[in-house]
Amino acid sequence: MAMEPMIGLEVHVQLDTESKMFCSCSTQFGAEPNSNVCPTCLGLPGSLPVPNRKAVEYVIRTGAALGCKVADRCRFARKNYFYPDLPKNFQVSQYDEPLTYDGSIDLTVDGEPVRIRIRRAHLEEDTGKNIHLQTGSTLVEYNRGGIPLMEIVTEPDFTTAEQCREYLTQLRLILRCIGVSTANMEEGALRAEPTVNLNDRQTGEATPKVEIKNLNSIRSVFEAVKYEIARQRKTVAEGREDELFQQTRRWDENNGVTALMRRKETSDDYMYFPEPDLVPLEPDRAWVEGIVNSCPELPAARCERFCEQYEVPEYDARVLTETRALADYFEETCERFEGAAKTVSNWVMGDLMSLLNEAGVSIERSPVSCANLAELLSLIEENVISGKIAKDVLGTMFETGRSAREIVAEEGLEQISDSGALESVIDEVIAENPGPVQDVREGKDKAIGFLVGQVMKKTQGQANPGMVNEMLRERL
Numbered sequence: 301m302a303m304e305p306m307i308g309l310e311v312h313v314q315l316d317t318e319s320k321m322f323c324s325c326s327t328q329f330g331a332e333p334n335s336n337v338c339p340t341c342l343g344l345p346g347s348l349p350v351p352n353r354k355a356v357e358y359v360i361r362t363g364a365a366l367g368c369k370v371a372d373r374c375r376f377a378r379k380n381y382f383y384p385d386l387p388k389n390f391q392v393s394q395y396d397e398p399l400t401y402d403g404s405i406d407l408t409v410d411g412e413p414v415r416i417r418i419r420r421a422h423l424e425e426d427t428g429k430n431i432h433l434q435t436g437s438t439l440v441e442y443n444r445g446g447i448p449l450m451e452i453v454t455e456p457d458f459t460t461a462e463q464c465r466e467y468l469t470q471l472r473l474i475l476r477c478i479g480v481s482t483a484n485m486e487e488g489a490l491r492a493e494p495t496v497n498l499n500d501r502q503t504g505e506a507t508p509k510v511e512i513k514n515l516n517s518i519r520s521v522f523e524a525v526k527y528e529i530a531r532q533r534k535t536v537a538e539g540r541e542d543e544l545f546q547q548t549r550r551w552d553e554n555n556g557v558t559a560l561m562r563r564k565e566t567s568d569d570y571m572y573f574p575e576p577d578l579v580p581l582e583p584d585r586a587w588v589e590g591i592v593n594s595c596p597e598l599p600a601a602r603c604e605r606f607c608e609q610y611e612v613p614e615y616d617a618r619v620l621t622e623t624r625a626l627a628d629y630f631e632e633t634c635e636r637f638e639g640a641a642k643t644v645s646n647w648v649m650g651d652l653m654s655l656l657n658e659a660g661v662s663i664e665r666s667p668v669s670c671a672n673l674a675e676l677l678s679l680i681e682e683n684v685i686s687g688k689i690a691k692d693v694l695g696t697m698f699e700t701g702r703s704a705r706e707i708v709a710e711e712g713l714e715q716i717s718d719s720g721a722l723e724s725v726i727d728e729v730i731a732e733n734p735g736p737v738q739d740v741r742e743g744k745d746k747a748i749g750f751l752v753g754q755v756m757k758k759t760q761g762q763a764n765p766g767m768v769n770e771m772l773r774e775r776l
């Protein structure tokens with residue numbers, strides 16, 4: 301029996317709104333415990349929810365980016381269960397009428413194209429958080445309770461852990477690009493739950509579905525899925541299929557294994573019913589159209605365009621499109637610079653990025669503007685300064701915010717391309733290095749490099765190396 305893995309991914313995304321889903325409490329991360337709460341998000345009697353317009357907009361924006369349809373009309377539903385982190389004893393979610401549905405995302409994994417269908421992207425509210433102490437008691441923190449949460453569910457179209465990893469990588473880029481979430485996994489803003497089973501496409505035979513929880517990085521999703529596929533394969537291969545059952549497992553990061561948490565609940569267990577306190581959601585069509593039409597170019601498409609339009613290597617394009625701000629910076633600099641885009645890419649990814657990282661400054665706040673970087677690169681291109689001097693100039697630009705031309709003029713860093721000025725230095729070098737000079741005369745070409753180096757040294761790197769090389773050859 302040839303069984304193939306069938307994996308679906310459910311991703312929860314905290315939306316980057318100022319206030320919560322159904323009240324005006326702040327969503328600020330790291331606030332004093334239980335300070336961002338009110339009667340509505342604590343579910344006190346008599347309080348009524350009011351939907352957050354921004355959250356609805358963000359789900360529509362995400363749906364649009366994932367090629368989903370946007371419902372003309374949809375409803376919220378109550379998902380009922382009792383747990384201390386849920387003060388109302390129900391979570392407001394969406395059930396049979398999601399806000400957006402039927403989309404897809406195209407990935408390239410190991411050079412192969414893969415299309416993953418998106419079943420739905422809907423809106424709900426986050427739960428609070430139980431904090432279990434070593435003493436055996438539990439604290440409950442409700443600041444997170446009621447923060448707008450988007451759930452994105454795929455069809456079980458993944459067949460490998462590598463595909464899951466690429467999907468999450470792309471999804472995170474998209475969410476950041478369209479500005480709906482920080483998508484920071486460490487802060488719990490993006491949480492993924494894979495469902496894994498094995499399936500025989502010919503006979504339809506399949507192992508029971510296993511859902512995996514407690515995953516807080518893309519890497520742990522990758523590892524957990526890989527482990528779970530292997531675990532189920534081994535169980536089947538050993539003829540112990542009857543030991544497999546539908547369940548929820550947790551990922552044990554330290555031991556690199558999945559472990560049983562509980563038998564899986566079915567949707568019947570939650571007794572979903574339409575939320576009576578909220579009217580159906582009927583987003584205005586013109587408003588929806590406006591949101592859909594303002595969807596920016598997505599990272600994967602932009603990466604591909606960078607390769608074609610600017611002829612930069614795929615590696616560069618991927619790095620440069622990691623954030624919208626960085627991609628914008630690169631493009632704007634290219635527009636202002638007449639030389640090769642690869643030069644811009646090298647300087648942005650190399651010297652500028654390392655200055656930014658060292659100073660802990662984001663590209664949005666770069667003290668070196670696109671115009672100033674373009675000017676610096678033009679100075680190299682026009683042989684006004686050497687590449688080596690340019691690195692120092694960039695450092696000064698970064699510190700002072702001044703323009704390259706200003707710094708070069710003020711500090712007298714122009715490359716010496718005047719043969720008269722170089723002549724005397726070359727005379728000196730020839731006089732001081734009879735050995736290498738003899739070597740050059742005997743045809744040992746390597747020695748000329750040494751002599752050029754000596755001239756560069758004497759001129760503090762300001763001589764035009766091409767010119768020095770030419771002049772030395774003429775003289776010897």
Ligand SMILES: [Zn+2]
Nearest residue numbers: 323325338341
């Ligand atoms: Zn509240």
